[in-house]
Amino acid sequence: MSAPTERAGRRPTIKAVAAAAGVSTAAVSQAFNQKGRLSETTRRRILDAASDLGWSPSAPAAALRNARTRSLALVVRRPTDVLGADPHFSELITGIEGELAPRGYGLLLHLVTGPREENALYERLAAEGRVDGAVLTDARDDDARPALLARLGLPAVLLGSPDDTAVVPRVGLGEQGAGVAEAVAHLLRLGHRRVAYVAGPPELQHTRVRRAAFEEALREAGLRPFAVLHTDFSERMAVGATQALLDARDRPTAVVYANDSMAVCGIGTVQRAGLGVPRDVSVVGYDNLPLGSWLHPRLTTVDQRVQQVGAAAARLLLSLCGEEVGAAALAGRPRLVVRESTGPAPD
Amino acid sequence: MSAPTERAGRRPTIKAVAAAAGVSTAAVSQAFNQKGRLSETTRRRILDAASDLGWSPSAPAAALRNARTRSLALVVRRPTDVLGADPHFSELITGIEGELAPRGYGLLLHLVTGPREENALYERLAAEGRVDGAVLTDARDDDARPALLARLGLPAVLLGSPDDTAVVPRVGLGEQGAGVAEAVAHLLRLGHRRVAYVAGPPELQHTRVRRAAFEEALREAGLRPFAVLHTDFSERMAVGATQALLDARDRPTAVVYANDSMAVCGIGTVQRAGLGVPRDVSVVGYDNLPLGSWLHPRLTTVDQRVQQVGAAAARLLLSLCGEEVGAAALAGRPRLVVRESTGPAPD
DNA sequence: CTCACGAGGTACATCGATTAACCAATCGTT
DNA sequence: AACGATTGGTTAATCGATGTACCTCGTGAG
Numbered sequence: 001m002s003a004p005t006e007r008a009g010r011r012p013t014i015k016a017v018a019a020a021a022g023v024s025t026a027a028v029s030q031a032f033n034q035k036g037r038l039s040e041t042t043r044r045r046i047l048d049a050a051s052d053l054g055w056s057p058s059a060p061a062a063a064l065r066n067a068r069t070r071s072l073a074l075v076v077r078r079p080t081d082v083l084g085a086d087p088h089f090s091e092l093i094t095g096i097e098g099e100l101a102p103r104g105y106g107l108l109l110h111l112v113t114g115p116r117e118e119n120a121l122y123e124r125l126a127a128e129g130r131v132d133g134a135v136l137t138d139a140r141d142d143d144a145r146p147a148l149l150a151r152l153g154l155p156a157v158l159l160g161s162p163d164d165t166a167v168v169p170r171v172g173l174g175e176q177g178a179g180v181a182e183a184v185a186h187l188l189r190l191g192h193r194r195v196a197y198v199a200g201p202p203e204l205q206h207t208r209v210r211r212a213a214f215e216e217a218l219r220e221a222g223l224r225p226f227a228v229l230h231t232d233f234s235e236r237m238a239v240g241a242t243q244a245l246l247d248a249r250d251r252p253t254a255v256v257y258a259n260d261s262m263a264v265c266g267i268g269t270v271q272r273a274g275l276g277v278p279r280d281v282s283v284v285g286y287d288n289l290p291l292g293s294w295l296h297p298r299l300t301t302v303d304q305r306v307q308q309v310g311a312a313a314a315r316l317l318l319s320l321c322g323e324e325v326g327a328a329a330l331a332g333r334p335r336l337v338v339r340e341s342t343g344p345a346p347d
Numbered sequence: 348m349s350a351p352t353e354r355a356g357r358r359p360t361i362k363a364v365a366a367a368a369g370v371s372t373a374a375v376s377q378a379f380n381q382k383g384r385l386s387e388t389t390r391r392r393i394l395d396a397a398s399d400l401g402w403s404p405s406a407p408a409a410a411l412r413n414a415r416t417r418s419l420a421l422v423v424r425r426p427t428d429v430l431g432a433d434p435h436f437s438e439l440i441t442g443i444e445g446e447l448a449p450r451g452y453g454l455l456l457h458l459v460t461g462p463r464e465e466n467a468l469y470e471r472l473a474a475e476g477r478v479d480g481a482v483l484t485d486a487r488d489d490d491a492r493p494a495l496l497a498r499l500g501l502p503a504v505l506l507g508s509p510d511d512t513a514v515v516p517r518v519g520l521g522e523q524g525a526g527v528a529e530a531v532a533h534l535l536r537l538g539h540r541r542v543a544y545v546a547g548p549p550e551l552q553h554t555r556v557r558r559a560a561f562e563e564a565l566r567e568a569g570l571r572p573f574a575v576l577h578t579d580f581s582e583r584m585a586v587g588a589t590q591a592l593l594d595a596r597d598r599p600t601a602v603v604y605a606n607d608s609m610a611v612c613g614i615g616t617v618q619r620a621g622l623g624v625p626r627d628v629s630v631v632g633y634d635n636l637p638l639g640s641w642l643h644p645r646l647t648t649v650d651q652r653v654q655q656v657g658a659a660a661a662r663l664l665l666s667l668c669g670e671e672v673g674a675a676a677l678a679g680r681p682r683l684v685v686r687e688s689t690g691p692a693p694d
Numbered sequence: 695c696t697c698a699c700g701a702g703g704t705a706c707a708t709c710g711a712t713t714a715a716c717c718a719a720t721c722g723t724t
Numbered sequence: 725a726a727c728g729a730t731t732g733g734t735t736a737a738t739c740g741a742t743g744t745a746c747c748t749c750g751t752g753a754g
Binding site (some may be wrong): 011054055056057058059060061063064069071078087089090093094097098101104106107108109110111123124126127128129130153235261264265267268269271272290291293294295296298 | 434436
């Protein structure tokens, strides 16, 4: 009953477990890592002793020894203004965490306000050996991050980029355009001819992909965009763009937004102008955030399965970190979800 | 130019820096930790060498030696149904991260679906020594977490609880009721007499506090609540509760919701029933999420300064972890933000 | 009876940073 | 001139887990 090394408040170490099981620390380690050759009885005795003491191997010690921390980084860029795409990240994180948790991995979350800060953060995370890899979101033109992470020797996965050969693997946004095309087709079927697009920041790659898809879909029908306006995803610019469209001569009868948050702002702006959605103006979003279905009218949007994208990114990154993961591809491409914010064109 | 220990892709260690600066590794460590006695010239030479090599002390090694990881845990409980309070956490995280980042701390984020899973997670995090402390959100009745964390020797801060003596410190929600009282007063001034409350889960402590404040504020005016309905913060129950209120005989002319997400669902439900907000029904939220000001009508809500709460929690927790932080108390109590979703009572 | 072999473990160096204990100059004092 | 006090560092032990190299039995074959 008298534990010789019982110091209050101190976590048990591998030594305590070894002593309790009457073996060496090496044996304990082997029992936990399925490595050496231990008899089944000994192994069980060790595991029992460990669970009695409530012991798990110290993460820092194991990380030091193995040069692997079992944690991944996600850096979220949040401009000084409130980022409209916010709930988007909640969804993404949910998807990522769903894959990490069962494997005992942790997610280190950081918020930054700009590219300079973001890069400095990666430098520090890598230099300190705090993470085994990173998820990069919102691929930009001439994105310096993949090269940086490669130089730092940190595995990374890039989201929001067309699939092409590159320094780091990318996760399936090759068919982003398909969702937008479907949205345009839907609007055309409803008789809309003056359709505008409120896009994100031009330096983001998915902005270009979606914009191109938008324009192409109209061109195929022999039409041209009523307008394409770029924003920084802020509420201010979403409202401003919408207002500009409403003020235009022969205003558009339908507006497609690059994400749901802006679409919500757009609906508000249209209604505030005394117009009806979808009676006077139809609105389409992109993301399929839960939020969209709370509103009246419920938002018609493109479901890009953010959670699945997050999960896919996590699996890919885990495999880059040498983890065994069943390789399940991304399930399905973005699809239009028709709800109430779109209707027949007026007149 | 020939680096003797240049192994490609390998991060530099303290040894490399020591060699480059022509000192011992101890000196390097001292230069970084302001500990020993080093001449200013030597210190600078070391720091220069370190920055040349892009070296930062290995987090796992330092954590092993110091028994401190410089990272904190935030466990978010996300019921299987989509949690309405979601953007709430984005705000909270922003507030927390704002305090952690400048001090080189990391935030380890985990999502769980239930209490059992949550407790197991804390056990593991503590046993593995992965974090120095944890932020607990949404205090519940008979909350087992403070005792658990105390037993595990992990510093913790509890959010969403009235301030009282306890195992772990709590962060300023003592005046939660004030915001609700202000909201009720606002509605009474507008002539409302039939006011209902859509609350959160009864086991959450802030639910009780706010509910009590709601009832008390009405009682002082000689009124009784039209109804108080509990929900689990899901969209389904928010919509259901609202619908029930609308279907009632002499339906309420104003509804106060326990958070903004539910208020948004509520507005949608009212409008879908062919009624106007605030013409027929006034709506008040709680949180002051950005979302609220995007809608039409803009949401009247109680600003509980989630970001500041997060920041305060982080500072408190950091100080519990032995970090020096200027003790800035939580600035101001929750305040009502009057916008467009409330108006004069009908009739 | 002796030896090879395999099963089942153990001893010890190691990962990288930190720090207590210690030592070598240099300086000021009387 | 000799000695104590300072300044400016260094040496070596340590944190906890891991894995290689090694050791010690018991057994079966020759």
